[in-house]
Amino acid sequence: MPFDATLEAFVEALADPWAPPPAETRGREGRPDARRFAVYRNNVAVGLIASVEMRYPVTRRLVGDDFFRGLARAYVAGNKPRSPVLIHWGADFPAFIGAFEPAREIPYLADVARLENAWVEVYHAAEATPLGLAELATVDPERLGELRFVFHPAVRLLRLAHPAASIWAAHQGASEPRSPDHWRPEDALIARPHADVDVRILPPRGYQFAAALLSGASLAEAAAPLAAEGVDPGPHLVGLIEAGAVTNIR
Amino acid sequence: MPSPNRPRVAALLSNRAGVGLKPEHIDAILAERPDVGFFEIHAENYMGDGGPPHRRLESIRSLYPVSLHGVGLSIGSPRPLDKAHLARLAALAKRYEPGLFSEHLAWSSHDLGFLDDLLPLPYTEETLACVCAHIEETQEALGRRMLLENPSTYVLFAESTIPETEFLAEIARRTGCGLLLDVNNVEVSATNHGFDPLAYLEAFPLEHVGEIHLAGYAEAEDEAGHRLLIDAHDSPVRPGVWALYEEVISCIGMQPTLVEWDNDVPEWPVLHAEARRAERHAAQAAAVAGTGAFGHAV
Numbered sequence: 001m002p003f004d005a006t007l008e009a010f011v012e013a014l015a016d017p018w019a020p021p022p023a024e025t026r027g028r029e030g031r032p033d034a035r036r037f038a039v040y041r042n043n044v045a046v047g048l049i050a051s052v053e054m055r056y057p058v059t060r061r062l063v064g065d066d067f068f069r070g071l072a073r074a075y076v077a078g079n080k081p082r083s084p085v086l087i088h089w090g091a092d093f094p095a096f097i098g099a100f101e102p103a104r105e106i107p108y109l110a111d112v113a114r115l116e117n118a119w120v121e122v123y124h125a126a127e128a129t130p131l132g133l134a135e136l137a138t139v140d141p142e143r144l145g146e147l148r149f150v151f152h153p154a155v156r157l158l159r160l161a162h163p164a165a166s167i168w169a170a171h172q173g174a175s176e177p178r179s180p181d182h183w184r185p186e187d188a189l190i191a192r193p194h195a196d197v198d199v200r201i202l203p204p205r206g207y208q209f210a211a212a213l214l215s216g217a218s219l220a221e222a223a224a225p226l227a228a229e230g231v232d233p234g235p236h237l238v239g240l241i242e243a244g245a246v247t248n249i250r
Numbered sequence: 251m252p253s254p255n256r257p258r259v260a261a262l263l264s265n266r267a268g269v270g271l272k273p274e275h276i277d278a279i280l281a282e283r284p285d286v287g288f289f290e291i292h293a294e295n296y297m298g299d300g301g302p303p304h305r306r307l308e309s310i311r312s313l314y315p316v317s318l319h320g321v322g323l324s325i326g327s328p329r330p331l332d333k334a335h336l337a338r339l340a341a342l343a344k345r346y347e348p349g350l351f352s353e354h355l356a357w358s359s360h361d362l363g364f365l366d367d368l369l370p371l372p373y374t375e376e377t378l379a380c381v382c383a384h385i386e387e388t389q390e391a392l393g394r395r396m397l398l399e400n401p402s403t404y405v406l407f408a409e410s411t412i413p414e415t416e417f418l419a420e421i422a423r424r425t426g427c428g429l430l431l432d433v434n435n436v437e438v439s440a441t442n443h444g445f446d447p448l449a450y451l452e453a454f455p456l457e458h459v460g461e462i463h464l465a466g467y468a469e470a471e472d473e474a475g476h477r478l479l480i481d482a483h484d485s486p487v488r489p490g491v492w493a494l495y496e497e498v499i500s501c502i503g504m505q506p507t508l509v510e511w512d513n514d515v516p517e518w519p520v521l522h523a524e525a526r527r528a529e530r531h532a533a534q535a536a537a538v539a540g541t542g543a544f545g546h547a548v
Contacts, residue, residue, distance in 0.1 A: 001409055002376070003328040003371070003372070003374070003376050003377050003380060004328045004329075006371075006372055006407065006409065007327065007328060007357065007360060007369075007371070008360075010369065011360045011361070011362050011365075014362075014365065015362055021405070023408075024372070024407050024408050024409060025405035025406070025407060025408075026405060026406040026407065026408055027405060027406075027472050027473070027474065027476070028442075028443060028444050028472065028474060028476045029474045029476075032405075033405070033472045033473045033474065034473055035470070035471070035472045035473045035478065036404040036405050036442075036472050036473075036478060037404070037405060039404045039470070039478070039480055040367060040369060040370075040404065040405075043366075043367040044365045044366060044367045047366035047367055048366050051366070080362050080363025080364060080365065081363050081364040081366070082363055082364065083322075083332070083334075083335070083364060084294050084321070084322025084323070084324070084332075084335060084358065084359065084364045084366075085294050085297045085322070085335075085338070086294060086364075086366065087294070087295065087297065087298050088297075088298075089364075122301075123298075123301050123302065124298030124299060124300070124301050124303070125298075125299055125300060125301060126299035126300040127299075127300035127301070127304075153299065153300075154300070154301070192301060195301075195302055195305055196302075
């Protein structure tokens with residue numbers, strides 16, 4: 001059999017748990033052996049499931065090991081990585097959870113997973129030196145409104161329909177997690193200005209302001225909707241700078 | 251930001267024992283600076299753009315030589331190598347100056363995607379030519395000689411026409427690559443396929459060995475009730491593997507030797523003790539050099 005055809009048959013049998021072992025394979029009895037082939041099938045599943053478990057520890061803790069393994073197994077069955085760099089794989093797992101019927105009873109689960117995915121992306125993002133407040137202070141006040149900001153590569157903004165950031169934070173220690181004080185949507189800023197990933201819950205209107213700046217709006221453009229409501233954009237800007245979310249002024 | 255120009259120890263691995271670098275051990279290692287020959291890293295874990303993994307690896311690299319071990323290149327596949335992945339490997343090798351780079355005689359990617367396992371291939375003239383072309387391409391991309399590791403296998407292929415040791419010897423001859431001799435894999439495959447591990451070592455082109463791997467295995471049974479060993483990297487090195495290791499060292503002398511422990515990772519002192527044990531076994535074997543069960547001097 002040509003090399004490619006042999007591997008094709010091997011892959012087909014790996015993907016189908018009910019398939020017999022490939023006809024070309026041999027055990028010690030000189031014939032295909034299902035338990036030998038099952039080692040490979042198991043290795044593939046267990047390895048990829050372990051990657052999902054590593055990326056989503058709080059999501060796992062929320063549903064328990066057994067439920068999570070079933071969830072991850074279902075995901076892995078239909079979503080193989082395109083690249084061997086597994087630290088970048090599994091970003092669409094939150095969307096998979098959102099569509100996974102047995103997880104419907106835990107409506108905040110997908111949001112917690114979105115936060116965990118953002119955390120891993122930020123953890124591995126490129127290094128950059130964050131802008132300090134002192135540098136902002138050197139800008140001519142007349143020109144402040146024209147400023148645009150370059151964001152740190154290690155920044156993600158999330159709109160969460162549930163208090164997923166509070167739930168995530170409550171599950172960081174080993175102690176019994178507390179329920180969130182307020183059951184309401186949360187906006188989160190995940191940043192890694194230096195070595196450590198920092199998760200912050202944004203104040204009201206903080207998301208719109210940060211998202212506008214992140215998409216390239218000038219400070220005046222981003223501040224206008226807040227000013228229209230009589231809200232001072234200053235603390236929002238200072239908050240972003242203090243979080244290390246910005247690297248440069250343009 | 252960590253300085254890329256931090257002073258470093260030399261890249262070259264001495265003939266000592268090292269261990270796989272595990273994130274959970276790095277704080278203890280940086281605090282205690284234990285006497286370890288080298289640390290081996292899985293290349294794919296360091297293919298992010300930045301962040302703590304690189305910061306900590308820079309710290310480790312300033313104190314110890316490292317070896318770079320790829321687990322995702324899929325050298326044993328008939329499909330073309332992933333050029334982007336080769337470029338990532340080359341960038342890592344340039345950044346961290348590893349003393350050695352190794353990959354596996356196995357495949358892991360196909361149309362379905364990356365399968366996260368080291369899968370077996372038949373040994374034929376066709377697959378030999380394909381593997382050799384991939385190794386030449388890899389050595390060219392990285393600008394260095396690589397080591398190719400012998401696999402643990404659970405099945406053989408009906409169409410194989412070349413013994414594994416001959417296959418590896420021919421690859422080394424054609425491409426100039428070195429070999430990584432995984433002694434645990436020898437024990438696992440020998441048990442699984444019912445051959446004598448010493449005979450395998452006797453046929454192995456030991457003169458090309460540039461590194462040795464040791465690890466623990468798990469046990470199961472196949473359908474016919476034969477003992478089936480699984481290359482699990484989840485436990486201490488077994489006595490039979492230590493005995494084979496001593497045979498190899500008595501024949502070719504001490505080589506950079508890695509203890510792999512990737513699952514159910516123990517506390518740092520346990521892993522460190524396993525590396526020291528490897529050095530004691532090697533010293534013992536070197537003291538009786540030339541008395542091995544197989545004798546070809548190299």
